[in-house]
Amino acid sequence: MQDPFTPAFFRRLERLRIRTKRSALGTREGTHLSLRRGQGLEFSDYRPYSAGDDFRHIDWSVYGRTDRVYVKQFRAEHNLEVMILFDGSASMGLPSGERKFELARDLSLALGYVALADGDSVIFSCLGHKNTPKYYGQSAFPRAQRELLTIEPKGSFSLRTEIRAAVAGQKLPARCYLISDFLIPPEEQQEALDFLRGKNFDVSVVQIIAPSELRLELPNSGTMVDVESGEELQIALDATSLREYAQKLGAHVEYLERYCRRVGIQHLVLSSDESLSDVVLQKFPKAGLLQ
């Protein structure tokens, strides 16, 4: 498969920024307004002049009005700590050939590049496998890419447990992207997302579903084996059961969507056959995941 990360794609990614609803609390100067006051460009407040303050920040219009010397305070601009969590469980590898995991990985890399290009730091976490080190700067992208391309989806785990482990080293609230197929019970979804919210992360959820999962392209009868749990289920499908499946799947996705909307998490559903550039360059900005 052709590498989507072409120079042209990179150039277009550099025009994007990670969008966040919260003030950044990065450890470095960045381009995101921080809650802290600092040397940023954005006026924050006035305070009385103290010895040693920069004269350039004295607001002479206020002095003219009040005969008192006040200095302007500006908000600091820090970098964003970005954590990109993508599901590496076995379910992401099925249906075979539908590239759910590949899309999740590439979306992660694309988001990571946007963040790195904007001076943000990025940690990639392939849930169930490993966390990458924190990367800074565009030059770190190839290392990140090499790191993630070696991973194959396998195994099963509790999403909350893996997320907990993945973010354990993150002290500061981060911008968090969680990419998965979310084919887990709603309560587990909610648990995982509640954990991230509890860490004050700015979370966005990207749900990837394969076209054959959407349309239930399975033999009419047989034994279905869950790739993660190994649980077996005998099915005997007909037209009625296909319609019923569509309803159930829709309800499943809708549950997550309603929850995300209620708690203020951006939620985007993608099909695994969508092109990376279309998703990143158009859908993500439109959904508010990037700007």
Next chain:
Amino acid sequence: MIPWFTSSIASFHFLNPFMLLALAGLPLLVLAYMRREQSRRHLVSSILVLKQLSKKATPRKRFFPPLRFFLELLALLALVFGASGPLHTDSGEKIAVLFDTSLSMQAQSTEARGRTRFDAAVEKFSQWLTKQKSGNTYFLFTAAPRLLQVGDTGKLRAVNSEQETQGMSSSAILALVKAIEPTLAADSLEGAANELLGSGRYEKLVIVSDKQVDVQGGIQLVETLIVGAPVPNVALQSLRIERRDLAKDSQKIVASVATTGGAAGRCEVDLSFIDLGGTASRMQTQPIQLPTNGLLDVSFQIAESQAQGFYQVLLRPKDGDALAEDNIGTVSVQEAQTASILMVEPNPNLGDLGLSSLPGFSVRQLTPEAFAALSDDELMKSQVVVFHGTAPRRLFSRPALIVVPPNDNPLFPGKAEVSSPRISSWLIDHPLLSYLKVPLLNPAASVVFRENAYGKAIIRAESGPIALAGEANGARFVVLGFEIFPFEGLKTPIPTVLTLNILSWLRGGAQLGEERRTGGSLDLRQSKQTLTKIVGTGKAIQRDIDPRGVIELAYSGGYVLQDEQSSHLELLAVNAFHTEESDTGDIQSIVLSSAGKEREGNQNLGFPLWRYAALVALVCILLETVLALRGREQEAA
């Protein structure tokens, strides 16, 4: 319910039952489907949503094969069933019982004193019946003298290959067997058995006989109930009259006595005369010493002229004799009388042409005109009619010798007269030419006949036939183109031998004056004679017989044939002279045909069901194929 079920099961036969062992492979079909089910396990990313489907879509996991499995199962069952050669028969088997009723079955049984082999056979058959299935259907046949079926009323009828006959139960056939009478005829068991086997109507053939059955080719359809053991027997094998002729100066009756099975010892032979009224008078008795397993001729001199009737010879062995019915022989007096020759000669000056010197013959001369005016009654009094230099306009029911007929005679026209005809060929084996060196005939001249529809050329010259012989209207005729008269006896031995051969052959032909064997038949359909009565047999039977049609000569003794248009009587002797039947010292074997007949017979063992099984299998396979194709199409879609 249960009796119906068991009888239905019992109604099935299998030609190849070992094929049913293939049913042991049915679990393999189940295993194959279970493995197929295994291969139809699909890994999916998650069954989370699938589990939420209704119970109908998510049945409990169990071995629930699709319709195709059952179609394949049914097809396999049908194929195995069909390959096993199933036959559905009516409950029980169809069994043909061939009961030997021939003369030998009347031999004394070694198994019980005072009982014949036939009695022992009936008892043995009765015991055999008790061991047979109650649902069997039996068909009774006899084969002496030929294959006949015994109907349920005891009446015998010919076996019709196209007509289905009704069978009977075991009790009915036993009653019938006990009622049938043995005969004095010889049997045709081998031919009868092969015919019954070849008909294919019967599942089994049971032969009840004193003869062994030699089965070739492994026929499994035949069961034989053998009765009797070798026993000594004395039998009259033949009875003949030797007339006075050139070699003998007296007439006598010669009886050939045979001993079998070690019979020997003393015997007395009685000669009696039985008139047409049935009165018997003993004439002579000769004591003889019987040879062991040999043949002995006993001669009785008799008068040349005798009233009409029969001579009867009776053997009275002093020691063991298995069969009494073969100790009697009858010969008609008509054969012993002087034969009357009617000679038709246009030239009365020629006299009787020396025929009156023939011993045992009287000659009456007539001109052709006088012959034409002769009544039939008068004509029938003559045993032979000789036409010399003339010929009749038609053949009639008297043996005739025609010597040198005119060329233009309508019956045997001549095409030429030749001098010193060179004889080119003759029928070597014809009785007319017995003891005759034909080339020495050397006739001075002869009429050469045209090829004639009546009669066969016996002697041919280079230019054509010069001697013809044949039969017409029940009488033989001989036509000679050359002269054999006057009869001069030993002076001209060649013509004399020919003349004697001719006279003997003429008188021994057709259906008249010939000795018959019991079991033979007399065809009177074309004759103007009727069979009137039987006189004097060993069993003293005297009764009227159906005078028309083909008559079975079932009884030994003397028969009288009455001509309808005259008072002329023909006497016919019938004797139970059956060499094989009288040989009770040697239980001869009958040989049945090879397994080829068996295969034909098996075709009718029952109603073949393999066709239906094959049809079921074919339908199942077609349906299964359709379902499989549809399934593949759906998967491809």
